[in-house]
Amino acid sequence: MDTRQLKSLTAIARTGSFARAAELVNLTPSAVSQQIQSLEAEVGASLFDRSSRPPSLTPAGMQMVSLAEEVLRLTDTAVDAINGTSISGTLSLGSVRTSALGLLPNAITRLSALYPQVRTKLRVSMSESLMSDVVVGRLDAAMVAEINEFPSTLRWRPFLREPLLVIAPPGTAPGSASDLLAKFPFVRFRSNVPLAHMIDRELARMNVMLNEVAEMDTVSSITACVINGLGVSVVPQIAVAESSVPLVTAPFGNPQVFRQIGLIESRSGAKAVLIDELHRQLVSASGPFGWTGLEAGGAE
Numbered sequence: 001m002d003t004r005q006l007k008s009l010t011a012i013a014r015t016g017s018f019a020r021a022a023e024l025v026n027l028t029p030s031a032v033s034q035q036i037q038s039l040e041a042e043v044g045a046s047l048f049d050r051s052s053r054p055p056s057l058t059p060a061g062m063q064m065v066s067l068a069e070e071v072l073r074l075t076d077t078a079v080d081a082i083n084g085t086s087i088s089g090t091l092s093l094g095s096v097r098t099s100a101l102g103l104l105p106n107a108i109t110r111l112s113a114l115y116p117q118v119r120t121k122l123r124v125s126m127s128e129s130l131m132s133d134v135v136v137g138r139l140d141a142a143m144v145a146e147i148n149e150f151p152s153t154l155r156w157r158p159f160l161r162e163p164l165l166v167i168a169p170p171g172t173a174p175g176s177a178s179d180l181l182a183k184f185p186f187v188r189f190r191s192n193v194p195l196a197h198m199i200d201r202e203l204a205r206m207n208v209m210l211n212e213v214a215e216m217d218t219v220s221s222i223t224a225c226v227i228n229g230l231g232v233s234v235v236p237q238i239a240v241a242e243s244s245v246p247l248v249t250a251p252f253g254n255p256q257v258f259r260q261i262g263l264i265e266s267r268s269g270a271k272a273v274l275i276d277e278l279h280r281q282l283v284s285a286s287g288p289f290g291w292t293g294l295e296a297g298g299a300e
Contacts, residue, residue, distance in 0.1 A: 003075055005039045006068035008032045009047070013065045017054055039064075070137045074270045090119045091274050094130040094142035096193070099219040099239050100160055100261050100286075104143055107281035114277060127193075134264055141265040141275045143282075145194040150264065158262035159282040161291035162237040164199065168248040169229045177250040181208045185231030187222050190215035195259055199234045202253045223247075237289065260291070 004025075011021035012032070022029040040047050047061035057065065073089055091111075095104050101124070108120050123139070130142035135151055150156065166177040168184060175183070181203075188210075189196045203210070213231050216222045222233045227245055234252050236259055263282070265275050283290035 001039060001042050003072060005035045006072055008035045009039065009061075009068050010065060010072065012036070012048075013057065066138065074137070089117075090121060091141075091271060091278075092121045092123075092139045093278075094123050094125055094133060094139045096127055096130065096142075096144050097124055097218075098143075098145065098193075098195070098261065099236055099242075100162075101143075102242075103160070103282055103285045106285045107278055110281040110285070111274070111278050115274065118274060131264060134266060137266070140269060140271045141263045141278065143261060144264050146260045146262065147194065147264075153267055154264055155267050156262050156264045157279055158260045158291055159279055160261040160286040160289055161258050162286075162289040164202075164234055164236055164252040164257045164259060165240055165249040166232055166234055166252050167223070167226050167240060168232045168250075169226055170245050170247060172232075172248040174248055175250065177252050177254075178206060178208055180232050180248075180250055181206070181210060184211075185213040186210040187214045187216060187225045187231045187233040188212055189217075189219065189222055189234065191217045195219075195236065198257060198259060199252075202257050203234075206253075 008021060008025050008027070011024040012018055015021050015024065018032050018036075019029045022032045025032065027035075036047060043060075043064065045060040045064075046058055047064055048055040049058050073092075093104070093108070095101055104122065108122070112118065112120065125133075127144045127147060130139065130144060131147075131150055131154070133139040134142055134154060144156070146156065146158065166180050168180050172180070172184070189199055211231075214225060216225060219235050219239050222235055223239050223243055225231065226233050226247065227243065240247055240249055263275065263279055269275065279292075283292060
């Protein structure tokens with residue numbers, strides 16, 4: 001298997017035709033066909049269904065195209081790094097759906113200004129899926145909340161450490177977190193994400209009798225409920241900063257509880273320079289709560 005075969009394969013996938021792919025890679029159609037046959041023999045699977053016209057990718061072929069794109073991307077990066085040429089290529093990123101998601105496009109824009117030849121691709125998914133994709137190389141890095149365990153081949157670097165706050169509707173008389181939670185109806189963050197679990201653990205520790213009136217699965221919907229007077233809740237500081245109206249707040253937890261978000265990446269990834277810069281931009285975009293911490297081997 002060599003990169004010429006992989007380039008031909010990805011060209012066929014892009015154009016949908018052996019003939020048009022041959023034009024892209026400056027070969028004859030028969031040479032491209034021979035490359036694909038050699039590749040199929042090497043991997044031991046049919047990559048194309050030749051009973052259709054034009055031939056279509058088999059499931060094995062689609063998987064091979066994805067892997068080929070990754071190999072070619074890594075190869076280009078390695079060549080650039082060794083030759084000292086300008087950094088280019090694609091930086092594939094993932095993110096969990098979080099109230100801090102807006103920080104990532106901000107940092108990507110800053111990164112693009114520094115490396116205009118680098119193209120970024122962003123996908124939002126669940127932590128487990130993102131972690132698997134970073135492990136196998138489908139993603140270069142992903143933004144996730146701190147997690148308990150992850151493979152030793154990965155590292156997690158925090159860039160945001162922000163406090164959690166009890167929030168109450170505008171005009172509410174100020175009070176402690178315990179007072180606000182005990183006095184007013186409570187809107188619970190109900191979601192299978194680290195932030196929700198963190199809030200639930202601290203609420204249980206505080207042992208406050210709650211009058212629950214609603215359950216929401218996003219921080220933005222919780223903030224909207226509180227703004228409209230439905231009750232009080234617990235959110236990260238970024239939700240307060242982005243609120244359209246001033247909310248009454250109190251530190252949540254004693255000591256106050258903080259949540260962390262960071263980048264997970266391969267320890268042996270080929271995009272270290274870009275990911276390092278992305279991390280710096282994320283720290284900067286996080287303002288007063290930007291935080292580098294120490295390299296994490298595990299998290300709360």
